[in-house]
Amino acid sequence: MTILNWFIKTRTRKILTALAVILAIPALWLAWWLGSPLLINRSVDEQFPMSSSAEVPAGFTRQEVEDTMAGMAKIDDDAMAEPMTETMESAQALLTGNFRDADSFHRGSGTATVYRLGNGAHVLRFEDFRVINGPDLRVMLSGAPDPKGRGEFRSHESVELAPLKGNIGNQNYEIPADLNPSDYRSVVIYCKPFQVLFSVAPLNEAS
Numbered sequence: 001m002t003i004l005n006w007f008i009k010t011r012t013r014k015i016l017t018a019l020a021v022i023l024a025i026p027a028l029w030l031a032w033w034l035g036s037p038l039l040i041n042r043s044v045d046e047q048f049p050m051s052s053s054a055e056v057p058a059g060f061t062r063q064e065v066e067d068t069m070a071g072m073a074k075i076d077d078d079a080m081a082e083p084m085t086e087t088m089e090s091a092q093a094l095l096t097g098n099f100r101d102a103d104s105f106h107r108g109s110g111t112a113t114v115y116r117l118g119n120g121a122h123v124l125r126f127e128d129f130r131v132i133n134g135p136d137l138r139v140m141l142s143g144a145p146d147p148k149g150r151g152e153f154r155s156h157e158s159v160e161l162a163p164l165k166g167n168i169g170n171q172n173y174e175i176p177a178d179l180n181p182s183d184y185r186s187v188v189i190y191c192k193p194f195q196v197l198f199s200v201a202p203l204n205e206a207s
Helices: 003-039 062-075 077-090 150-154
Strands: 092-098 108-116 122-131 137-142 158-163 171-175 186-191 196-202
Touching: 108 196, 122 137, 150 196, 158 171
Parallel strands: none
Antiparallel strands: 092 108, 092 196, 108 122, 122 171, 137 158, 137 186, 186 196
16 A cells, blocks of 8 residues: 555544544434433423403513513512402313323323413413423414324314423413404424424313
């Protein structure tokens, strides 16, 4: 082997090694992003919306009002106890249902309830909620009464409310004012990258 051939082979190996490392970094990151949620639980515990009867000042979002009132509640729990009770009593449960497993691996439980708040807004609330975690899970309202799979889910109109805040715990999702909750028949926890149903809650009129 000549010096030139040795140099060319050595340089080629170095280039291939460098390319392998460059390609491996995003591949490993993608594998972690897709797989790590299955190993990690994210818990939340939101109170029932305290701003249901509050007017939203100009320049504020309802979430900012909610955060402010939640902060006040932490400062003085006793002072906020009565307003919290009044808020819950002024809300009306319209639709409700229990989460079920989508299949033997994608499992979920808890209740989903659509409330009309004192100011006329609507909110979707999960209670005692738990679902296996996954990458980029979304909270969807679906026109399908009880979709058993991706095909049935996609054959009906659906709307995305928000990314799932946590796979465990009580949580609230604001329903946009231009949506009529009665047009939708189920709540679906949906994995956007793989288009897989993780859990479904068929909705019925609340008694």
